[in-house]
Amino acid sequence: MDHLLNIVDVTAGYGSITILRGISLHLDPGECIGLFGPNGHGKSTLLHTISGLIRSTSGTISFDGTDITGAKPPQIVNSGLIQSPQGNTLFGDMQVFETLELAAFSRRARKDRETNIQKVIELFPRLGERNTQKAKTLSGGERQMLSIGCALMCAPRLLMLDEPTLGLSPRLKEELAVAVGKIAESGIPLVIVEQDVEFLMSLADRLYLVEHGEIVREIDRANAPGHDEVMRLYFGEHTH
Amino acid sequence: MNPALRNIVLPLACLAMLALVPVFAIDGYTRHLFVIAFIYAIIASNWNLSLGHCGVFNFGHLSFFGVGVYTTAIAAKTFDVNPWLAILFAGVTAAIAAFLVAAPVARLKGIYVVLVTFAFSQLAMQLVLSQSYITGGAEGIVRIPYLRLGDYSFLKDYKLGYYYVGLGLLVISTLFLLAVTNSPFGKSLKAVRDAEDYAAARGISVSRQRVLVIVLSAIFTGIAGGFYAIYLRVASPEVFGFGTLSLALSMVLIGGAGTTYGPIVAALALTFATESLAGLRGFEEARFIVVAVAMILVLRLAPGGLLGLLDKLIPEKRQE
Amino acid sequence: MTETLIATLVSGLVLGSLYALMASGLSVVWTTLGVFNFSHGALMMVGAFIAWTVSEAAGLGLLAGITAGTLAAAVIGVIIERLLIRPFYGNRNMLLITVMTTLAAMIILEKGAQIIWGARLKQLPRLIDGEVSVFGTTISAHEAVLAVIAPLVLIAIWRFTVSTSTGRSLRAVGQNQNSATLIGIDVPVAFALAFGLSAALAGLTGALLGSIRFITPVMGADPLVKAMIVVIFGGLGSLGATAGAAYVIGIIEALLILWLGLYWTPFVLFLLMIIVLIFRPNGIFGSAE
Numbered sequence: 001m002d003h004l005l006n007i008v009d010v011t012a013g014y015g016s017i018t019i020l021r022g023i024s025l026h027l028d029p030g031e032c033i034g035l036f037g038p039n040g041h042g043k044s045t046l047l048h049t050i051s052g053l054i055r056s057t058s059g060t061i062s063f064d065g066t067d068i069t070g071a072k073p074p075q076i077v078n079s080g081l082i083q084s085p086q087g088n089t090l091f092g093d094m095q096v097f098e099t100l101e102l103a104a105f106s107r108r109a110r111k112d113r114e115t116n117i118q119k120v121i122e123l124f125p126r127l128g129e130r131n132t133q134k135a136k137t138l139s140g141g142e143r144q145m146l147s148i149g150c151a152l153m154c155a156p157r158l159l160m161l162d163e164p165t166l167g168l169s170p171r172l173k174e175e176l177a178v179a180v181g182k183i184a185e186s187g188i189p190l191v192i193v194e195q196d197v198e199f200l201m202s203l204a205d206r207l208y209l210v211e212h213g214e215i216v217r218e219i220d221r222a223n224a225p226g227h228d229e230v231m232r233l234y235f236g237e238h239t240h
Numbered sequence: 241m242n243p244a245l246r247n248i249v250l251p252l253a254c255l256a257m258l259a260l261v262p263v264f265a266i267d268g269y270t271r272h273l274f275v276i277a278f279i280y281a282i283i284a285s286n287w288n289l290s291l292g293h294c295g296v297f298n299f300g301h302l303s304f305f306g307v308g309v310y311t312t313a314i315a316a317k318t319f320d321v322n323p324w325l326a327i328l329f330a331g332v333t334a335a336i337a338a339f340l341v342a343a344p345v346a347r348l349k350g351i352y353v354v355l356v357t358f359a360f361s362q363l364a365m366q367l368v369l370s371q372s373y374i375t376g377g378a379e380g381i382v383r384i385p386y387l388r389l390g391d392y393s394f395l396k397d398y399k400l401g402y403y404y405v406g407l408g409l410l411v412i413s414t415l416f417l418l419a420v421t422n423s424p425f426g427k428s429l430k431a432v433r434d435a436e437d438y439a440a441a442r443g444i445s446v447s448r449q450r451v452l453v454i455v456l457s458a459i460f461t462g463i464a465g466g467f468y469a470i471y472l473r474v475a476s477p478e479v480f481g482f483g484t485l486s487l488a489l490s491m492v493l494i495g496g497a498g499t500t501y502g503p504i505v506a507a508l509a510l511t512f513a514t515e516s517l518a519g520l521r522g523f524e525e526a527r528f529i530v531v532a533v534a535m536i537l538v539l540r541l542a543p544g545g546l547l548g549l550l551d552k553l554i555p556e557k558r559q560e
Numbered sequence: 561m562t563e564t565l566i567a568t569l570v571s572g573l574v575l576g577s578l579y580a581l582m583a584s585g586l587s588v589v590w591t592t593l594g595v596f597n598f599s600h601g602a603l604m605m606v607g608a609f610i611a612w613t614v615s616e617a618a619g620l621g622l623l624a625g626i627t628a629g630t631l632a633a634a635v636i637g638v639i640i641e642r643l644l645i646r647p648f649y650g651n652r653n654m655l656l657i658t659v660m661t662t663l664a665a666m667i668i669l670e671k672g673a674q675i676i677w678g679a680r681l682k683q684l685p686r687l688i689d690g691e692v693s694v695f696g697t698t699i700s701a702h703e704a705v706l707a708v709i710a711p712l713v714l715i716a717i718w719r720f721t722v723s724t725s726t727g728r729s730l731r732a733v734g735q736n737q738n739s740a741t742l743i744g745i746d747v748p749v750a751f752a753l754a755f756g757l758s759a760a761l762a763g764l765t766g767a768l769l770g771s772i773r774f775i776t777p778v779m780g781a782d783p784l785v786k787a788m789i790v791v792i793f794g795g796l797g798s799l800g801a802t803a804g805a806a807y808v809i810g811i812i813e814a815l816l817i818l819w820l821g822l823y824w825t826p827f828v829l830f831l832l833m834i835i836v837l838i839f840r841p842n843g844i845f846g847s848a849e
Binding site: 297299344347348349350351352354355356358359360362363366367370371482483485486489493525526528529531532533535536539540 | 596643644647648655656657659660663664665666667668670674675781782785788789791792823826827830833834837838
């Protein structure tokens, strides 16, 4: 069984603190999967581990048939596994166009730089308007668009979005949902980490509930419970 | 290691041993090495007060030493001040110099403290080199008066007198440092080092503390400088140089920044180590390279200093 | 009177060019790695000595010497980054530790140079002999060349960091390491590059300076302090501010030498620096705090 992205039994953490405890999930071409669950339970840690920012202590990660467990980040980016991280701080003093141009840094991405810039501006026209503005002067929503735009400039063969709607107004969330939908339609497989389960459900083919560093539930279109039950799963059992 | 053992018995035992050294080492050269070691021990342990204990990036510490050296040299030789008084006077001028450096850097961010204090010490050297009619310029001052007590001249007895004066100064300086670090003031210094924002929120005036600690660290450093000038009977601009700086810094690091005894032990060890290196042919300059390399190795491998390593090896250590 | 003033201003421009070259290297390292390189002056000295060895001792000519000096300094810079900075990435006390490791590096380079080349004064020949008349006053042709080369080099660096992918990657790494990594930038490589570039600048300055100053193992100490004063004035954050501050300091220094003489100038400069810091703890062009 050759998945595009295959995470098998991965444990990882920071120093002596273990966050991921044998987590397993997979993604196939053309799919869009969502990860949801309480804060601090390992969703971002998982993305960081896939991207090579954190070394896993056991388990394997493979992408497109190649084992990338323990691979260095530049190598992973070069193979097209791209992450748009949480909290869109980016490069405060760099202008929008500089940032987008720079993001096509890996050898693979460099080839299609000009085409991709056009595509990003088409997808997020507001970035085009703010072309020469520095990232720190953009609004939260615009910075999020820039962050996703950057990820697109990396010519992703798989795109991971960490909390793309964090802190955004409902109207912006809708805009973003449309944009992400278009990205999915263009054939790029997606992994989306989100607090907003509604957002996820409109886009994802499958959902994973992550708790205490493990997958506790996998939900797909086939066995999809009703919207209300998902809410209960998410909120009901985890009152803080 | 039992705290009482570590903090009282062990140091007293070492002190007793040091007091007896001249009984066994009767030659001038060994005693000379000890005197130099005592002086460096004072410099390093006092530097630890500002750098290690309080976390102030003070890189002008050696200029306090140099100020002390030249104060005493000029006072004793040019103005015929009694050498004993000249040594004490060095502590005063060093404290003043410390205040001049500390006041501007009180509110500055880390890197600027480094730059300003470092630049200050460079300027001090330049002052000494340029005002040669007072300081003797690059050649320095020679034939500085020596210590006397009544009829007894300290030049006699193969430096026996100087040995005990040096040891005595080290003891007084150490008691001073212990008193400061264990006082409420000293404890609040540590709080500032470990969490500056928190300390400020508790109402501790960070900048005033900084100034005070830098000035306090300068007093005995200056006195050590004065003693150095009287003992060697020479004052040269080298006291402001990087060689002296690196030696003192490595003692603080290797001994363990944050401890008072650590730098003292390191000073004794390193003085003997570098002096014996200086004896080997071709190593007079290279020994500074050895010291610099040692400093780097300690930072990479044992940031708590060697004494910190020792603590880890002895299993019954209890955390305070 | 105006003649002396013009002569002073011209010499101030020359000094400023020198300081700009020196300080820009410090700025590159600071903005990319967030550390202050205390061995910067020593790298300058190494550049001068290597230039001398290649040019005079081996007789290969001045241009070869300058190139060799610049390259040698760059290589040593990369080694310093690898051995003395990289092990402390992410350490809570990285700034203080790297201050001490680069201080140690300075001593190793200084004493090493003393052992290898001895303390006797050496000098490089000038790029161009003779004198040049500028605005009615004369300065040596070599200094004039220096005053022209410096801004060119600075502009080149500026273009590099603003327009090229590699240069932009250095800026990105300095602003957000995580995001830089996620777009495929190899951060350790970027650090090594920044340090190498900075060291090359120092080496180049040393090689150029070797003709108008004496080459000694301690020749880097004073320029280092001057560069410190420049970055304090200009703030460490931006290349432009550093360059601007360098020229300002150069001119102020020249004027001070004219009015107060050589001896008192360093102190007044130092005093000015302190005064600036009291009102603007982040340098004149930095933010007030």
